[in-house]
Amino acid sequence: MTDLNCNEFVELVTAYLDGQLDAVSERRFVEHLALCDGCERYFDQLRQTIGTLGDLPGEGLPTAARDALLSAFRDRPS
Amino acid sequence: MDVEARSFPSDEVLVTRLRARDEAAFALVLDAWSTGMLRLARSFVSTTDSAAEVVQETWLAVLQGIGRFEGRSSLRTWVYRILVNTAKRRGVREGRIIPWSSLTAEDEGPTVDPTRFRGPSDPFAGHWREFPAQWPSPEQETLADEVRTQVAGALAELPDRQRVVITLRDVEGYGSDEVCSILDITAANQRVLLHRARAFVRSRLEEYFATVEAARGVGGEAVTS
Numbered sequence: 687m688t689d690l691n692c693n694e695f696v697e698l699v700t701a702y703l704d705g706q707l708d709a710v711s712e713r714r715f716v717e718h719l720a721l722c723d724g725c726e727r728y729f730d731q732l733r734q735t736i737g738t739l740g741d742l743p744g745e746g747l748p749t750a751a752r753d754a755l756l757s758a759f760r761d762r763p764s
Numbered sequence: 765m766d767v768e769a770r771s772f773p774s775d776e777v778l779v780t781r782l783r784a785r786d787e788a789a790f791a792l793v794l795d796a797w798s799t800g801m802l803r804l805a806r807s808f809v810s811t812t813d814s815a816a817e818v819v820q821e822t823w824l825a826v827l828q829g830i831g832r833f834e835g836r837s838s839l840r841t842w843v844y845r846i847l848v849n850t851a852k853r854r855g856v857r858e859g860r861i862i863p864w865s866s867l868t869a870e871d872e873g874p875t876v877d878p879t880r881f882r883g884p885s886d887p888f889a890g891h892w893r894e895f896p897a898q899w900p901s902p903e904q905e906t907l908a909d910e911v912r913t914q915v916a917g918a919l920a921e922l923p924d925r926q927r928v929v930i931t932l933r934d935v936e937g938y939g940s941d942e943v944c945s946i947l948d949i950t951a952a953n954q955r956v957l958l959h960r961a962r963a964f965v966r967s968r969l970e971e972y973f974a975t976v977e978a979a980r981g982v983g984g985e986a987v988t989s
Binding site: 691692693694696697699700701704706722723724725727728731732734735736738739740741742743744745746747748751752754755756758759760762 | 785787790791794795798799800802803816819820823824827828874875876878880881889890891892895896898899911912915916919930934935937940951955958959962963965966969970
């Protein structure tokens with residue numbers, strides 16, 4: 687077993703990914719990740735979730751609004 | 765979505781061109797940023813139409829203010845700050861007030877159901893009772909569209925502040941510093957909101973994959989009639 691419990695590990699993933707853990711916490715985190723299959727899976731799933739979030743389609747501005755803005759840009763007083 | 769395409773002009777070039785009334789430069793930022801702005805605005809206001817109006821109002825304010833832009837933040841962050849202020853005002857008018865200054869009860873407590881872990885009397889207290897179930901890999905499945913639908917649904921269920929933060933960080937891909945600057949929140953609070961939001965979306969995906977798995981299990985006997 688490691689210095690970190692699984693229920694603590696799952697709360698630290700974002701801090702770890704942002705590089706915000708201090709040196710000791712980071713070492714414990716990485717050590718736990720290497721030894722615990724359950725947490726490795728949790729970690730991978732959270733990263734997969736983040737990947738899917740970055741892959742969501744979005745809608746652009748409606749054409750009428752876009753045209754209105756471009757003409758506002760053209761006609762704005764200098 | 766990749767907001768920062770490689771050929772995108774620098775802020776200095778953009779600002780100079782915008783001030784010189786270069787319409788192509790305006791069309792460039794309008795098309796590159798409006799999708800993300802709409803998505804973010806939608807977290808503050810009640811309807812998609814209202815969000816589109818917030819984005820329009822923001823761009824008009826940007827046009828009026830571009831002469832005063834001092835370059836203390838990136839142009840995009842400056843535009844987003846105007847967007848957030850416009851959206852907040854609009855949200856207040858619509859009776860949606862989001863408290864940003866401090867965390868609340870919904871931001872506290874474990875992000876993973878505590879019953880998933882062994883209790884205090886167990887020799888392995890705090891460790892998984894059962895490991896999270898394996899998810900189907902994208903190669904195994906043609907589920908990608910359905911997974912995106914589930915993720916979009918989970919986003920809609922989140923408390924407003926968590927949705928705003930995860931939208932900026934993970935959907936739009938902004939860095940932590942930029943998000944703190946846009947929303948005027950501390951790095952620590954930003955991280956709490958982001959982590960809770962991520963854990964919630966993951967749990968929704970977990971539930972979804974479990975349902976798919978269960979349906980497949982009974983599918984052989986039950987589906988055809």
